[in-house]
Amino acid sequence: MPRIAAVFILAALAAAGCAEDLVVTAAPPSSIGATTTTTTSVVVVPAPPVPIVETKVIPEVISMGPAVGDAVALTFDADLTPSMQARLRSGTVESYANMAVVDVLRQMDAPATIFFTGLWMEEYPAETADIAADPRFELGTHSQTHRAFRNGCYGLGVVPREEMEDEIRRPVTALSLVAPTATRYFRFPGLCHDDESLAAAASVGVTVVDGDGSGDAGGPSVDAIVDQTLRRAHPGSIIVMHLNGGDKAPLTDEALPRIIDGLQARGLRPAKLSEVLAAR
Ligand SMILES: [Zn+2]
Numbered sequence: 001m002p003r004i005a006a007v008f009i010l011a012a013l014a015a016a017g018c019a020e021d022l023v024v025t026a027a028p029p030s031s032i033g034a035t036t037t038t039t040t041s042v043v044v045v046p047a048p049p050v051p052i053v054e055t056k057v058i059p060e061v062i063s064m065g066p067a068v069g070d071a072v073a074l075t076f077d078a079d080l081t082p083s084m085q086a087r088l089r090s091g092t093v094e095s096y097a098n099m100a101v102v103d104v105l106r107q108m109d110a111p112a113t114i115f116f117t118g119l120w121m122e123e124y125p126a127e128t129a130d131i132a133a134d135p136r137f138e139l140g141t142h143s144q145t146h147r148a149f150r151n152g153c154y155g156l157g158v159v160p161r162e163e164m165e166d167e168i169r170r171p172v173t174a175l176s177l178v179a180p181t182a183t184r185y186f187r188f189p190g191l192c193h194d195d196e197s198l199a200a201a202a203s204v205g206v207t208v209v210d211g212d213g214s215g216d217a218g219g220p221s222v223d224a225i226v227d228q229t230l231r232r233a234h235p236g237s238i239i240v241m242h243l244n245g246g247d248k249a250p251l252t253d254e255a256l257p258r259i260i261d262g263l264q265a266r267g268l269r270p271a272k273l274s275e276v277l278a279a280r
Pocket residue numbers: 077078079142146188189190
């Protein structure tokens with residue numbers, strides 16, 4: 001009869017969190033017939049590292065609504081940075097408030113959603129109040145100073161980690177004073193975010209909204225902006241354009257009438273973002 005060594009492994013895993021935990025492997029005496037082999041060994045191995053409990057909440061990022069129905073969201077970011085303010089002060093740029101965009105939306109009775117930077121609201125309080133008073137518009141925020149929330153974002157300066165929540169919260173607070181019914185929609189500058197910045201957004205309690213670029217920022221021509229926007233548009237689209245005009249997005253108001261007409265020709269209807277997201 002061959003010799004058989006039966007090994008029973010008794011693994012004792014103590015409660016997590018104790019660095020002294022041991023795994024004990026032992027073979028008790030075993031009897032099979034007349035030939036008995038008894039092996040006893042104790043192997044001490046380090047306990048596995050205590051797992052780090054991930055407590056950060058990474059929120060969902062909305063980039064489109066349900067692809068049903070006919071609604072699309074026209075959204076406009078009101079960018080303003082300290083360097084843009086310097087161009088205003090020096091007279092290099094006359095204005096970063098392209099209110100002709102607002103005029104077109106009103107004339108064509110097109111609802112829209114505006115994402116304000118805090119600096120823009122401070123620079124243009126009358127224009128902010130004018131937009132806020134119009135029920136045609138839904139309001140959200142776009143950071144305080146339009147810095148980037150991660151490296152490598154269109155050459156924008158970067159918000160240090162410890163300033164992220166304040167950079168998101170400040171315009172939310174300012175907007176709530178002007179427009180108590182404003183949404184908590186928030187768009188990251190350049191649509192640039194990572195887990196750290198998304199966690200910061202979650203802690204402030206905003207809803208992160210991306211979208212499809214229209215190409216109006218630096219777009220080479222009205223034709224190019226209109227073509228790019230209409231080519232991408234579909235039910236549920238969130239179209240990203242700009243309200244700041246100036247040297248950053250000077251053609252938005254010229255492109256907008258053709259965009260709205262083109263959407264309607266495709267059976268699409270501009271609607272507030274909340275309506276687009278609620279489509280069934
Ligand atoms: Zn922006």
